[in-house]
Amino acid sequence: MIDRRKFITKTALGTVAVGTLYSCVDNGIKPHDPQQKNGAVKEGEKKVKKPVLISTWNHGLPANEEAWKTLKNGGSGLDAVEAGVKVAEADPKVSSVGYGGWPDRDGKVTLDACIMDHEFNCGSVAFLQNIKHPISVARKVMEKTPHIMLVGEGAKQFALEQGFKEENLLTPEAEKAYREWLQKSEYKPVINIENHDTISMLAIDENGDLSGACTTSGAAWKVHGRVGDSPIIGAGLFLDNEVGSAAATGLGEAVIRTSGSAMVVELMRQGKSPYEACKEIVERIHKIYRNRPDLEYLQIGFIALNKQGEYGAYCLRPGFNYAVYDEEHGNRLIDGEYEIS
Template identity: 40%
Template sequence: MSTRRDFIRTSAGVGVGAAFGALPKPLEAKAPNIISRRVTPVCVASGNGLGAVSRAIEELANGASTIEAVVRGVNLVEEDPNDSSVGYGGLPNEQGVVQLDSSLMHGPTRGAGAVAALEGFKRPSLVALDVMRYTDHHLLVGEGAQRFAVSMGHQLEDLLTESSRARWIEWRARLSDRDDYLSPEESGERIGPFREPEEFGDGLLDSHDGYRPQGTINCDIVDSDGDLSSVTTTSGLSYKIPGRVGDSPIIGAGQYCDNDVGAAGSTGRGEAVIKTCGSYTVVEMMRSGMHPTDACLEALRRIVHVTVEDRLRDENGRPNFNVNYYAVNKNGDWGGAAIWSGARFAVSVNGDSRHEDSAYLFERG
């Protein structure tokens, strides 16, 4: 039996139909047309990565994934005993022990891996890659990272070369005139110039505090499908307090990759990059539409803004250290920038691997 409520409900429906006609059927959702656009593969790296970008692009052409390509690229520098900033032959901490850091991200899988304060393995990027591939973790440190590396079959070895050991011995001898170590002049065993000006001037190394070099290699890549990866690897600040970790193994600081946007990485004063989430900031600036170069410059301005300690500023209130950023976006645009002029970075595109001058905020006097 119909009730008054049923009558009202039915009448209301009829009224709506009469007023507006029959209600239309909902439209079936259709997927948007996807326009496929090939990207020219590009690889960028810090100034010491000219060989790395060439090798990375070559690896891509031979079928390697983006993460395999950049790792194999930086392996060249990690294995080079003449590069005192990364891997084998890297300058040690204050106790004469080489401690290495590395992190990486693979855009297509959103994977990430990192190691910090790793001793005894000249290719920390490969250990970081194993962390990404074979564990549920993103960062392993110290003794735990070392044991993991051994378990994965990496070879434990002495990372000091004759040159890096000699430079550490000279540094230790100059620490104080109140200890029992003889200075090079007193012992007659002077090794050579304590600071290599040509390395600083070429933009390959930066000074953390005016005389201690710190160097790193960052490498970022995009392939023809627009897939991205990034890696950063370093021996860190020379003669550092044991256990000190800079930005290189910190995901979002030393490097960051978002496959929807781009990849970026850094070298220079790690503490400044950590404090501003540097590489993540660069990628977010690219997400907002900035060109990679402009994104790098904006992230550097943030460092300048938060550097308020007198000990870290010159007489004009500007940072007395340097930071460099490198970036590539999903469309194949690329760029690099530094706080101070004189820095360079490496790029490989269209079969041409070369150095480019970095954009900068301040001109060196």
């Protein structure tokens, strides 16, 4: 872990123009506006805003509430993000994560997740079935094995060995939606309903350490066996504790093509604010997809949190929102700025 960390962090953080890093808040001031006051670090100051949570979509609000309990009790960011996203995993009303997630085109609910801490330790599971909390299995992979990713039956076997219980994750509501989809069997996901497929959460804790988690049931009506970006370190989630963290939501194939979250972090290393870094990668994805037929159902969003506790987000189309929790403003939902209408 140490050798990898040294390799990735060769570029000195001291070159970052800290004064350009601004928070994205819901007070009517754009996140990159130099008049932004909340959480902005003025040049020469070293104050870090902490703790801070940011997570994707409106189901990020209850997830943040749970994660905040851990942070305010002095717990680690890793414990907080795991506890937070488990709320969405267990909620049958969340159709894109865990229990209640809409199935693939064979009627199977398959889950992906990854988790990462401030020391570059990470764990991941993909194509996992019948286990409600893939994020906790991913953490066990990180802590109990020499590997990073387990998939399919191997991931399920490992989960059962670790004491997780097998259960049916297809709710009556999800099954009904599947039966309705079968009438046409078209893979043209409805933007922000059938293809946002994730909850991602980033945290900076009282120690100033970064952590992240990402978990999903994947895009609705996907081909059985499909895996998106959510369990892939560097695509759906990435962090460098000397720079910042980033996570993605939306169509996983687009994120994988750009190593999206890793690139957001690298742009922050080069001096961009969280908002600016997210925006540049969304623009890059838009350029790649501009003349592709699947642009019509493409939605992508990124969230980012830097080492100073400043955050930002950006998405391709209207409809993406994200939840932020900090000491100053509490827990709130923010509409993401977007590239195209």
